[in-house]
Amino acid sequence: MELSNPSLPNNIAITTKLDEAIGWARESSLWPMIFGTACCAIEFMSVAASKYDISRFGAEVVRFSPRQADLLIVSGTVTYKQGPILKQIYDQMSEPKWVISMGACACSGGFYDNYTTMQGIDQIIPVDLYVGGCPPRPEALLDALLTLQKDLRTNKYNPNRHENFKGLLDNV
Amino acid sequence: MFEKMIVLSDEIHAFIKSKYDEGFNYLLDITAIDYSDYITQQEKDFALVYILRHESFKNYIVIKTYLHELEIETISDIFKGANWLEREVYDQYGISFKNHPNLRRVLNHKEFVGHPLRKSYPITKGQILHETDDLIDEMNHRLLSKGLVCKTDNGLFSECSKDLMFLNLGPSHPASHGTIRTYVALDGETVEAAVSEIGYLHRGFEKSCENHTYNQIIPYTDRLNYCSAISNNIAFVKTVEEMLGVTLSERAQAIRVMLLELSRIEDHVVCLAAVLVDMGGLTNYWYMYNPREDIYDLLSKLTGARLTNSYMRVGGMANDLYEGFEEDLKAVIKKIQHGVEQTLALIKHNRIFHDRTQNVGVISAEDALNYAITGPNLRATGVAFDMRKDTPYYGYENYEFDVVVGSVGDVYDRVMVRFAEIDESIKIIKQVMENLPEGDVNVKDASVTLPDKEAVYGTIEGAMNQFKLIYEGVKVPVGEHYSALEATNGELGFFIVSDGSGTPYKVKVKAPSFTAMSAYPEIIEGSQLADAILTLGSLNIIAGEMDR
Numbered sequence: 001m002e003l004s005n006p007s008l009p010n011n012i013a014i015t016t017k018l019d020e021a022i023g024w025a026r027e028s029s030l031w032p033m034i035f036g037t038a039c040c041a042i043e044f045m046s047v048a049a050s051k052y053d054i055s056r057f058g059a060e061v062v063r064f065s066p067r068q069a070d071l072l073i074v075s076g077t078v079t080y081k082q083g084p085i086l087k088q089i090y091d092q093m094s095e096p097k098w099v100i101s102m103g104a105c106a107c108s109g110g111f112y113d114n115y116t117t118m119q120g121i122d123q124i125i126p127v128d129l130y131v132g133g134c135p136p137r138p139e140a141l142l143d144a145l146l147t148l149q150k151d152l153r154t155n156k157y158n159p160n161r162h163e164n165f166k167g168l169l170d171n172v
Numbered sequence: 173m174f175e176k177m178i179v180l181s182d183e184i185h186a187f188i189k190s191k192y193d194e195g196f197n198y199l200l201d202i203t204a205i206d207y208s209d210y211i212t213q214q215e216k217d218f219a220l221v222y223i224l225r226h227e228s229f230k231n232y233i234v235i236k237t238y239l240h241e242l243e244i245e246t247i248s249d250i251f252k253g254a255n256w257l258e259r260e261v262y263d264q265y266g267i268s269f270k271n272h273p274n275l276r277r278v279l280n281h282k283e284f285v286g287h288p289l290r291k292s293y294p295i296t297k298g299q300i301l302h303e304t305d306d307l308i309d310e311m312n313h314r315l316l317s318k319g320l321v322c323k324t325d326n327g328l329f330s331e332c333s334k335d336l337m338f339l340n341l342g343p344s345h346p347a348s349h350g351t352i353r354t355y356v357a358l359d360g361e362t363v364e365a366a367v368s369e370i371g372y373l374h375r376g377f378e379k380s381c382e383n384h385t386y387n388q389i390i391p392y393t394d395r396l397n398y399c400s401a402i403s404n405n406i407a408f409v410k411t412v413e414e415m416l417g418v419t420l421s422e423r424a425q426a427i428r429v430m431l432l433e434l435s436r437i438e439d440h441v442v443c444l445a446a447v448l449v450d451m452g453g454l455t456n457y458w459y460m461y462n463p464r465e466d467i468y469d470l471l472s473k474l475t476g477a478r479l480t481n482s483y484m485r486v487g488g489m490a491n492d493l494y495e496g497f498e499e500d501l502k503a504v505i506k507k508i509q510h511g512v513e514q515t516l517a518l519i520k521h522n523r524i525f526h527d528r529t530q531n532v533g534v535i536s537a538e539d540a541l542n543y544a545i546t547g548p549n550l551r552a553t554g555v556a557f558d559m560r561k562d563t564p565y566y567g568y569e570n571y572e573f574d575v576v577v578g579s580v581g582d583v584y585d586r587v588m589v590r591f592a593e594i595d596e597s598i599k600i601i602k603q604v605m606e607n608l609p610e611g612d613v614n615v616k617d618a619s620v621t622l623p624d625k626e627a628v629y630g631t632i633e634g635a636m637n638q639f640k641l642i643y644e645g646v647k648v649p650v651g652e653h654y655s656a657l658e659a660t661n662g663e664l665g666f667f668i669v670s671d672g673s674g675t676p677y678k679v680k681v682k683a684p685s686f687t688a689m690s691a692y693p694e695i696i697e698g699s700q701l702a703d704a705i706l707t708l709g710s711l712n713i714i715a716g717e718m719d720r
């Protein structure tokens with residue numbers, strides 16, 4: 001079978017910027033780690049199942065070990081009791097890493113405005129994309145994923161963007 | 173049928189023991205009431221409430237005692253299930269239990285100061301946790317009681333027999349279903365001792381009820397057992413309706429039965445899919461999960477939401493079935509049956525499945541009752557308690573279906589009971605749809621349900637009526653009431669205290685997952701680590717419901 005593209009002359013080289021090549025490579029090799037705590041995690045199950053099928057977008061290798069993942073998807077309510085755990089997971093991921101906050105609870109505490117619930121995970125870890133909804137529909141999460149991929153392709157993310165982030169659990 | 177009684181606080185232990193001997197051997201719930209803000213002054217500011225069910229399962233009693241001091245004798249020597257329930261009361265209200273084996277917080281974190289369900293605690297006052305509990309102290313006591321460590325003279329613990337390895341299962345681990353943490357002491361692959369820590373998804377449901385109107389609480393109930401949201405809606409509004417004394421139309425009752433059964437299927441499907449994944453059988457997951465998507469489609473057409481439906485209202489439901497619902501439902505049921513058939517074809521005669529599930533994670537009928545385990549987990553042990561048969565509501569007595577029971581109480585039984593219950597639920601749904609009565613779905617009572625839109629926009633009475641009901645809520649007569657129904661995980665009950673306003677004074681959920689989880693450490697001790705994972709999956713612990 002002919003593997004090369006017959007319409008191109010032999011022995012060509014494509015020149016591009018290194019950043020662009022890396023962005024292109026990252027775009028379709030995201031390894032998500034799912035931090036699912038509540039109802040939103042059940043919707044994540046749908047995203048992974050046949051109908052919505054996250055693997056179509058090249059991000060199906062869901063890891064449950066933070067050390068093997070570069071995209072953290074926080075889906076569900078994060079209570080104060082969960083806080084140190086989420087922070088630990090985030091810290092264990094190696095750079096470069098991205099965070100999607102899925103659902104009203106993760107974004108803002110949702111309608112749990114009470115003594116138990118952290119009013120948004122960005123109080124303790126930096127977030128790159130917020131997905132609204134209680135729970136968001138699977139399409140909404142896929143949309144966030146596509147947005148992230150586009151941003152990676154265009155190198156939107158400054159690698160130092162979280163340098164000055166200080167959360168409630170930093171420096172304790 | 174139930175009876176209420178008031179007992180002196182120093183006599184509570186003896187009284188409950190005597191009731192236990194009379195056959196009230198199933199502890200449903202223990203909770204406290206803080207009367208300090210109540211409309212009328214009560215004998216004392218704090219009261220404790222014990223709810224016990226009779227072994228015939230037909231009736232229950234509500235025992236109340238006013239507390240002279242914030243301390244009372246534990247009943248955890250009579251009921252194993254009381255252990256965690258009392259810890260919860262201690263955690264939320266600061267009431268101590270004398271002679272309790274392990275009185276510490278259970279839902280709130282270890283750095284938490286104060287007792288949030290006291291009226292004096294502000295609803296929105298959050299407290300940050302800086303470091304997770306290492307559970308070593310609790311584990312040492314557990315090891316001590318099992319003779320695996322010795323206490324040295326200076327009060328420290330030292331290993332005295334086996335060489336143990338300690339491991340955290342969860343809370344962030346796929347097999348721990350998100351938020352459940354179990355700390356185990358392993359000898360090789362065998363779990364020698366285990367302690368569980370819960371509360372990672374404690375979202376303050378009960379406190380939030382105290383500043384929302386009854387109908388505003390319905391969306392919160394969705395998120396208790398989010399795998400079968402509608403059955404939580406129904407359990408809650410049923411309790412409120414009983415307090416109001418309204419009777420639903422026959423059509424509304426029938427629709428509720430149909431939706432309760434559909435939720436049961438929805439829930440069992442996820443539980444089974446997940447437990448089979450835990451076992452390594454990923455194909456089953458697709459077979460079981462696809463029909464769940466079909467149920468979602470049906471429910472979003474009916475209610476507007478896939479998962480968190482909020483479909484019920486006090487006195488009825490948001491809207492009637494849409495035209496063509498019946499055909500859609502029929503198609504969905506076909507798909508469910510197909511998914512179940514395909515899955516069973518893979519596992520029914522599968523040696524690996526049998527070896528991995530039979531005689532694994534066994535709980536005896538006696539222990540299950542003593543822990544107040546309910547629903548499919550209880551029926552798997554051979555106890556045929558099903559509220560749909562024992563204390564029927566919404567006309568369940570008119571439908572023909574069987575109560576499915578197991579014999580051993582192992583993972584296999586729990587899985588198979590759920591499979592068989594899906595069939596029974598389908599039977600019920602078919603009978604409901606064949607004889608679906610005509611009529612309204614909401615009661616016609618201006619003090620309970622909203623008026624028609626025509627009246628709201630066309631008449632001043634209608635507009636006023638709508639305004640008052642939305643702003644003030646449905647006014648529920650002063651009183652205290654417990655009511656329950658057979659939800660997917662078993663008896664799901666609500667205990668509500670009303671001060672006559674449109675907002676409950678107190679709400680307590682009797683959550684089936686809570687009691688099942690309290691039994692979990694004991695069930696897995698002595699078993700293999702991999703079996704502990706299966707056991708957890710087969711108990712179907714839903715964190716939202718357990719931690720509330």
Ligand code: SF4
Nearest residue numbers: 039103104105134135
């Ligand atoms: S956003 Fe809504 S659906 Fe998601 S976890 Fe929070 S309450 Fe549940």
